[in-house]
Amino acid sequence: MAEDSNLSNVGARYAQALFDLAGDEKRIPAVEADLSSLRTAIADSRDLRVLLSSPAFGVEDKARGLAGIAAKAKFNPTTAKFLGLLATNGRAAALPEVITAFAKLSAAARGAVSAEVITATPLSAAQAKGLAAALRQALGKDPEITTRVDPAILGGLKVKVGSRLFDASLKSKLDSLKFALKRA
Incomplete structure (x- = not known):
């Protein structure tokens, strides 16, 4: 590490x-x-x-x-x-x-913010446009999006902006459920 x-x-x-x-x-x-x-x-x-x-x-x-x-x-x-x-x-x-x-x-020099988006399958043009609009609204700046496909997340997406990670992947939700079931 x-x-x-x-x-x-x-x-x-x-x-x-x-x-x-x-x-x-x-x-x-x-x-x-x-x-x-x-x-x-x-x-x-x-x-x-x-x-x-x-x-x-x-x-x-x-x-x-x-x-x-x-x-x-x-x-x-x-x-x-x-x-x-x-x-x-x-x-x-x-x-x-x-x-x-x-x-x-x-x-940063242009006043934009870069965001890395990880999805299980490639985004369609409409999905990418919608994601860019949502990020623009949430961040207050124009996002420069780089996308990466990782089938291991199963579904949903992960968005990394700077040091912040927004994880809405199916894998993390299943892992949380598994952890909750183990504690019960």
Whole structure:
């Protein structure tokens, strides 16, 4: 557990450094777009997840892999250099945390709030629109929603905004019922 916390701290520090650099170069939107597409690639590619997290690959392999992705996707030079630095410093496994932390920093700079929504099945366009409207009303700010599908929650959804977690999943309700039955 401490290792996960350490990874998050590392991700936040690297994200802050990248955000500061991108701000100085007036490239925050471009870097954010690059990182968003990289987040999608990580979610879609098991091979990329293995490359980032496996100790079987050395820092040179990870740096070459990320450089190849950056070149193929025509990432901004700031993003490409940052990915190389992250890999060279042996922190490639922290890339998903860096992306999440960068998105939060960027949203805060724009006056928006980022929200992560976890559902058992993908949301339809109408559901996503309704959820965005409900979050806008509850938070008083425009939400920037990232969605993730996790079949383990069985149904319902979880919404994480900052350090707050709103859990309306079927799994948590069943767990609560199970706990109540055990106590009875």
